[in-house]
Amino acid sequence: MNKTISYYDKGPIVGWMFDLHMRYLTGNKKSLDDVMRTLYQEYYLKQQRGFTEQEFRKVCEDIAGTNLEELFRYVGSTTELDYTKYLDQAGLHIDLERQTVPGGWLGVTTRVAKDSTVITAVEFDSPAWQAGLRRRDIILEIDNQPANAFPFGNMIKDQLPGDEVKLVVVQRGEKKLLSLVLGKKLERSFKISPQSNVDKLQSAILEGWLMGKVSP
Structure with missing residues (x-):
């Protein structure tokens, strides 16, 4: 049972899930990078300040084009992450079987x-x-x-x-x-491997994430 959250461990993983899911929702045309650029331009450059949690969420959802309630629930709770769902969007399989x-x-x-x-x-x-x-x-x-x-x-x-x-x-x-x-x-080993049968969007998301780019 998880009693606490470590942003050192959980933060990068949730960020990765945000990136994959945004790519999935937008046909790999947007990513978490777009969120960071928007926050930098709108709040740091224009307003010379940081941003609130609510403002961060609004930018994420505006770019994704939909509600991101499930992902934000992971941010503020000890709810177990649905690794399978989000990695599948990039054509990846993760081994979650527990071994001694x-x-x-x-x-x-x-x-x-x-x-x-x-x-x-x-x-x-x-x-x-x-x-x-x-x-x-x-x-x-x-x-x-x-x-x-x-x-x-x-x-x-x-x-x-x-x-x-x-x-x-x-x-x-x-x-x-x-x-x-x-x-x-x-x-769990959390071993990640590519799936054998993937569609064009899954391939584009995986390549985009690995190369740090989006589809035109």
Whole structure:
């Protein structure tokens, strides 16, 4: 279950979907580039200011020639993206089947700061989350080995789902010993491949996106 939105991850993907869908709606005669040019000309050059969310939406819908409610719903919510629908408009197939990731799932992202392994993110409902680990906690040891010398991250590759690991951590200045059972992680590959049978518009959209151009 998605609890938050990362504009670093989701933003470029939604932007890509906007581009493909605008090309589809206009017969590949308009793209997201037209939106950006219009915003630059109308608001920066003419009015010497930025633009509001409502103004951005109006420009998008004016250029697309229709309501873009579905795409804008993705922008402001954790609704799962309909990758298949929008990539199909460019004659692309995406593999969304979930497959087991090798290793045991811990569910944390870390960074090393001053020789300390600091947690920067914890996946919701992961084994680490269930054990009480949170962002900014410091991991000192894993199974009696110094954390900064132990190869781990979101997954512990040398262990399996169901294996128990012991962690020595520091939470809010207090040193603790935690035990947790590694889980099984299912992830999508998101592998994208060209479809075998595509029409002229799909071919034009794919070429236009790859080359950064539109149809005359």
